[in-house]
Amino acid sequence: MFNFFRRKKTPELVVESVNDGANEVAEKSVTDLAEIAFLPTAQLDVVELSTPPLEEPSLLNTVEATETPDSVVEGEAENPVQVSTQEATAPTESVGWLVRLRQGLAKTGTGIKHVFIEHKVDEALFEQLEDALLLADVGVNATAQVMEKVRARVKKERIDDAKNVKQVVKDVLVEILKPLEKVLDVDAHLPLVLMIAGVNGAGKTTSIGKLTHHLQQSGKSIVLAAGDTFRAAAREQLAVWGERNGVTVIAQESGDPAAVVFDAIASAQAKKTNVVIADTAGRLPTQLHLMDELKKIKRVADKSMAGAPHEVILVLDGSIGQNALMQVKAFDEAVGLTGLIVTKLDGSAKGGVLAALAVDRQIPVYFIGVGEGVHDLQTFDAVEFVDALLD
Numbered sequence: 001m002f003n004f005f006r007r008k009k010t011p012e013l014v015v016e017s018v019n020d021g022a023n024e025v026a027e028k029s030v031t032d033l034a035e036i037a038f039l040p041t042a043q044l045d046v047v048e049l050s051t052p053p054l055e056e057p058s059l060l061n062t063v064e065a066t067e068t069p070d071s072v073v074e075g076e077a078e079n080p081v082q083v084s085t086q087e088a089t090a091p092t093e094s095v096g097w098l099v100r101l102r103q104g105l106a107k108t109g110t111g112i113k114h115v116f117i118e119h120k121v122d123e124a125l126f127e128q129l130e131d132a133l134l135l136a137d138v139g140v141n142a143t144a145q146v147m148e149k150v151r152a153r154v155k156k157e158r159i160d161d162a163k164n165v166k167q168v169v170k171d172v173l174v175e176i177l178k179p180l181e182k183v184l185d186v187d188a189h190l191p192l193v194l195m196i197a198g199v200n201g202a203g204k205t206t207s208i209g210k211l212t213h214h215l216q217q218s219g220k221s222i223v224l225a226a227g228d229t230f231r232a233a234a235r236e237q238l239a240v241w242g243e244r245n246g247v248t249v250i251a252q253e254s255g256d257p258a259a260v261v262f263d264a265i266a267s268a269q270a271k272k273t274n275v276v277i278a279d280t281a282g283r284l285p286t287q288l289h290l291m292d293e294l295k296k297i298k299r300v301a302d303k304s305m306a307g308a309p310h311e312v313i314l315v316l317d318g319s320i321g322q323n324a325l326m327q328v329k330a331f332d333e334a335v336g337l338t339g340l341i342v343t344k345l346d347g348s349a350k351g352g353v354l355a356a357l358a359v360d361r362q363i364p365v366y367f368i369g370v371g372e373g374v375h376d377l378q379t380f381d382a383v384e385f386v387d388a389l390l391d
C-alpha cells in the first residue's frame with residue numbers, strides 16, 4: 001500500500017477517519033498522510049481510489065475503522081497493512097468467454113455426448129445416460145429427475161433416434177437450470193451492499209474484481225471493503241483489483257472485518273456510491289467460530305445501514321463437484337444466501353453440479369466465472385450453459 005502512496009501524485013488528499021462511531025472528515029497534507037501510513041501500529045488503512053486512478057490527481061482515502069458493537073470473534077492482525085501491487089498477480093485479459101466455457105464444460109459433457117453416438121433408443125442408452133450424468137456430477141437426485149423426464153418425453157413423443165434424445169436431455173436440463181437465472185438488481189438500494197463469502201481459494205477476491213468491472217460497465221460506482229483481515233495478501237490482491245478498476249478499497253490492519261464493512265457502508269452512504277462489495281476471509285463451514293464471525297459481519301452491516309447486506313453471495317468453486325451442495329447448505333443455514341457465483345467453469349469436469357444445486361437448493365446463480373481475467377465473469381444463462389455442455 002505504501003508503494004501506492006509513493007507512486008502517486010496526490011496534490012490533494014482526503015483522510016477520512018471514523019472514530020468511535022462518529023464520522024469525521026479532515027483534510028490532510030501529503031506529509032500528514034505519510035505520517036499516518038508509516039506509523040508502525042497504524043490502525044487503519046487505506047486505500048486508493050478515484051477514476052482514473054493513476055495519472056490524474058487523486059483523492060486518497062484513508063478510513064479508520066470504527067469500534068464495532070460486538071467484540072470480534074477472530075483474528076488480530078499483528079502487522080500494519082502493507083498493500084502492495086508488486087506481488088499480486090495481475091489479472092489477465094480474456095478472449096472468447098463462451099469458448100472457454102465450452103472448453104471447460106467439454107470435460108463435463110464428453111461422457112454425456114458419447115451416449116448419443118450411433119446408438120439406438122433402448123434401455124442400454126438410458127443406463128449409459130444415467131451413468132454419464134452421475135459422472136458429470138449432476139448428482140443422484142437431479143439425475144433421477146432428469147431420467148424420469150427424459151424417459152417420459154421419449155415415450156410420449158415416440159422418439160427412436162438417439163440424436164433426438166440428446167435434444168430432449170438438453171431441454172430437460174434447461175428446464176431444471178432455468179430457475180437459477182436471476183439478474184442482480186443493482187438499483188434496489190443505495191448503496192446496494194453485497195457480502196461475499198466462501199471457502200478458501202473459491203475465487204472470492206478474483207470474482208469481486210471481475211464484478212467491479214462488470215458493474216462499472218453499466219455506470220455504477222463501487223467501494224470495496226477488504227473484509228479478509230486474516231491474510232495480508234488478500235488485501236493486496238483486492239487493492240490490485242481496486243487500482244485496476246479505479247475504485248476505493250477500504251482496508252484495516254487489525255482483525256475486525258465487521259468494522260471494515262461498517263465503514264465501507266458509511267462511506268458509500270456519504271458519497272452516494274452505488275454498490276459496496278465486502279470481501280470476507282475464506283472459511284470452512286465446519287469452522288464454527290468463523291461462521292459466527294460471518295454472522296457478526298452481517299449484523300454489523302445492518303447496524304451501519306438497516307437491511308444491509310442486501311445480498312449475501314457465496315462464491316463456489318465449480319470444480320469441486322458434490323461438495324458444493326454441502327457448502328451451499330452450510331453457508332445458507334448460517335447466513336442466508338441470496339445468490340451464488342460459480343467459478344472455474346472454464347476448467348471443470350464437474351459442471352453438472354449446477355443441476356444438482358438447482359434440484360437441491362434453488363439459490364440463484366448471479367454469475368459464473370470462466371477464467372482469471374477481468375472479463376471472465378458472465379451472467380448465468382441456462383440455455384447457453386447447456387449448449388456449452390452438450391454441443
Ligand SMILES: Nc1nc2c(ncn2[C@@H]2O[C@H](COP(=O)(O)OP(=O)(O)OP(=O)(O)O)[C@@H](O)[C@H]2O)c(=O)[nH]1
Binds near residue numbers: 281347370
Ligand atoms: N480458471 C479460473 N480460475 C479462477 C477463477 N476464479 C478464480 N480463479 C483463480 O482461483 C484462485 C483463487 O482465487 P482467489 O480469488 O484468490 O480466491 P479467494 O476465494 O479469494 O481465496 P482466499 O482469499 O484464500 O479465500 C486464483 O488463482 C484465481 O485466479 C475462474 O473462474 N477460472
